[in-house]
Amino acid sequence: MTHRPVLLAPTAAVGADLDAWLQNGGAEGLRHALAAPERIIPALARAGLRGMGGAGFPTHRKWSSVAGQSAGDKYVLCNGNEDEPGTFKDRHLLSASPHQVIEGALIAAVAVDANHVLLYVNPHQHEALKSTRAAIEQWRASGLLAPIERRLGLRLALDVVESSGRYIGGEETAVIATIEGGFPFPRRKPPYPAESGVHGRPTLINNVETLANVTHILRHGADWYRALGIGEACGTKLYSLSGDVLEPGLFELPMGTSLRELVFTHGGGMLGPLAFKAVFTGGPSNTLLTADDLDVALDFDSVAQRGSRLGTGAMIVISAGTSIVRKVAEYVDFFAAGSCGQCTPCKTGTYQLSRLLRRIDTGVGVQADLRALESLCALLPGSGRCGLVDGAVTVVRSSMQQFREEYERQLID
Incomplete structure (x- = not known):
C-alpha cells in the first residue's frame, strides 16, 4: 500500500520478525544511541524531526523537557490510538513494521533516562495490536534490552497497553489517564506531561510515525534525513489519501510533496469525471x-501559511459532485459522538452543531440555523479541556467560509 518507499516502508519479508529486522540494519540506531546518549537529542534537532501525530511540535524540544527532569521513574509512551476518520498510517506501521517503532521508543528511553516504555494501541486495530505484542515479546527475549538497563541502572519495563478505543483517548493527557487505569478524560495543562505525567512522573508522549523515524536518523545521520525532504522540509511523510480519488492508499513521500502531485500522480486523479473540489487536511478537524x-507543499509550515494544518497527513479528497454540507455533518456527528462529556460546552456544543448541520443538509434549515451555526463557532473555541470542540468548530467555520453558497442553497427561506 505504500508508494515509492523511502524510509518507513518495511523491508520485504521483515514485518514483525526481529531477526529479519536485525539483518537489515535494525538495532544499529540503538547501538549509536547507547554509544553516545548525549548526542541523541542534538541529532534530532539537526534533523528537524517534528511530531507526526498532528501538532508538528519539534521532537527534540519535547525530549529535552523530559530529559531535564529529576531522576527516578520516567515514562515513554508511543501513542497509537489513531481513531480519526481518514487517518490510517500508524496501524500500518505497527502491523507491518513494529520493530522500527519499538526501537525508536527504546532510543527515546535512552535519551531521557526512562525505565518504562509503553506502546498504547487502539484495540480496534486487531492486526496492529497482535503484531506489536508479538514484536515486544521478541525484544524481551533477545537480550537487546540489557544494555539499556545497564545504562539506566534500573529494570526496563516494555509493554503494550490497549487504549480505550475512543477518539478522545488519543489526546495526550487522556492517554495518561487510561494508562493509570481511569477513563480517558483529558486534563487541563499545565502541568504538562513532561513535568507530571503517568503517576505524576515525567512522561514523554510521541506518535507512532515520529518514533519510527528516530532509528533511521541515528543510523544514517541528521543531514541524510534532512535531505529527504523538499525545500526547507525535512524527511519523509506518510500521507493517508482517501475520498474521491482513483487510487486511495498510504503513500510515503518526501515531506513537502505538493497536494497536486499526491492527488493526481500518486492517487491517480479524481474518481469519475468530476473536478477536484476540496480536501480535508490532516483529518476532518482542520x-x-x-x-x-x-x-x-504538504509540510507543516507551508500548509499553515494557507491557514490550515498538515496534522497527521490525512488527505480526504472531495469532488465537485459531493456535498460539503453533508460531509461536514458526518464529521461533526463523529466529534459529537466522541466527546467524553466532561466539558459541557463541548458535549452540548458539538451536539448542537450536529443538529443544525443535519437540518440544513436534509433541506429543512432556515436562515436562523445558519446564524446559530455562526454564533456557536464564535462562542465554543477554547471552551474544552482538549481540542475536540475546537476541531469541530474549525471544520464548520472553514466550510461556511469556503462554500457559503452551498449552505445558502439548501435553506428553505
Whole structure:
C-alpha cells in the first residue's frame, strides 16, 4: 500500500520478525544511541524531526523537557490510538513494521533516562495490536534490552497497553489517564506531561510515525534525513489519501510533496469525471483547502501559511459532485459522538452543531440555523479541556467560509 518507499516502508519479508529486522540494519540506531546518549537529542534537532501525530511540535524540544527532569521513574509512551476518520498510517506501521517503532521508543528511553516504555494501541486495530505484542515479546527475549538497563541502572519495563478505543483517548493527557487505569478524560495543562505525567512522573508522549523515524536518523545521520525532504522540509511523510480519488492508499513521500502531485500522480486523479473540489487536511478537524491550494507543499509550515494544518497527513479528497454540507455533518456527528462529556460546552456544543448541520443538509434549515451555526463557532473555541470542540468548530467555520453558497442553497427561506 505504500508508494515509492523511502524510509518507513518495511523491508520485504521483515514485518514483525526481529531477526529479519536485525539483518537489515535494525538495532544499529540503538547501538549509536547507547554509544553516545548525549548526542541523541542534538541529532534530532539537526534533523528537524517534528511530531507526526498532528501538532508538528519539534521532537527534540519535547525530549529535552523530559530529559531535564529529576531522576527516578520516567515514562515513554508511543501513542497509537489513531481513531480519526481518514487517518490510517500508524496501524500500518505497527502491523507491518513494529520493530522500527519499538526501537525508536527504546532510543527515546535512552535519551531521557526512562525505565518504562509503553506502546498504547487502539484495540480496534486487531492486526496492529497482535503484531506489536508479538514484536515486544521478541525484544524481551533477545537480550537487546540489557544494555539499556545497564545504562539506566534500573529494570526496563516494555509493554503494550490497549487504549480505550475512543477518539478522545488519543489526546495526550487522556492517554495518561487510561494508562493509570481511569477513563480517558483529558486534563487541563499545565502541568504538562513532561513535568507530571503517568503517576505524576515525567512522561514523554510521541506518535507512532515520529518514533519510527528516530532509528533511521541515528543510523544514517541528521543531514541524510534532512535531505529527504523538499525545500526547507525535512524527511519523509506518510500521507493517508482517501475520498474521491482513483487510487486511495498510504503513500510515503518526501515531506513537502505538493497536494497536486499526491492527488493526481500518486492517487491517480479524481474518481469519475468530476473536478477536484476540496480536501480535508490532516483529518476532518482542520481548515479545508480548495482547488486554489493544489500547489501547496504538504509540510507543516507551508500548509499553515494557507491557514490550515498538515496534522497527521490525512488527505480526504472531495469532488465537485459531493456535498460539503453533508460531509461536514458526518464529521461533526463523529466529534459529537466522541466527546467524553466532561466539558459541557463541548458535549452540548458539538451536539448542537450536529443538529443544525443535519437540518440544513436534509433541506429543512432556515436562515436562523445558519446564524446559530455562526454564533456557536464564535462562542465554543477554547471552551474544552482538549481540542475536540475546537476541531469541530474549525471544520464548520472553514466550510461556511469556503462554500457559503452551498449552505445558502439548501435553506428553505
